[in-house]
Amino acid sequence: MKINDNVIKLDCTKGSYAYAVIGDEGVTLIDTSLPGRGNAIVSELKTYGINLLDIKRILLTHHDIDHIGNAAYFQENCNCEIFISSMDYDYAMGFKKRHGIKKVLGSIMKISIPKSLKQISTDKIGNFSVIPTPGHTPGHTCFQYNDVIFAGDLISSKNGNPTMPPSIMNWNKGKLIGSLQKLSIENVKYICPAHGEPIMVNNNWSDFIKTISNK
């Protein structure tokens, strides 16, 4: 589904949404969803006239398996650059064990690791702004493109409203709330989470921040 002229929500990745952004610099994917969905993503992109080789880069919001699941697939097939925060790099590469319950999930679900991951070292990647949002994972990162924020697992949504991601999945809830409180939504129209549908920003956001801050 197109969110606007440039942004596509990849419906085939429901459960852990990945998004595609059509920019001057080619196509950027935000996250890659659960392992095994690479071909389905390619087929869906074709319906928008996008070919595999149009994909120039992938921005990963964090190291969880349902986000990096097809990163290796895309790098092998289209040689795109893949970016992740330096704090999450070791987890994505398998150099560090994931936290809590994810340690178990990580040993059950084996995934291919991309050959090369670039560690983010700037606050802009092409036309995307890099927004560090630690909490769900140590190096969780959101990316903003014009009036759209790609939120990964900083936030989930239900019936179009923001909700907290399940506590058991968060590395540090206090830091997560801090990141949410700091997120600047000035001039932002959509916040696109992985779990749940895109949130159209209106009063629901300030109500949500008030609620989580009072808990």
Ligand SMILES: [Zn+2]
């Ligand atoms: Zn997730």
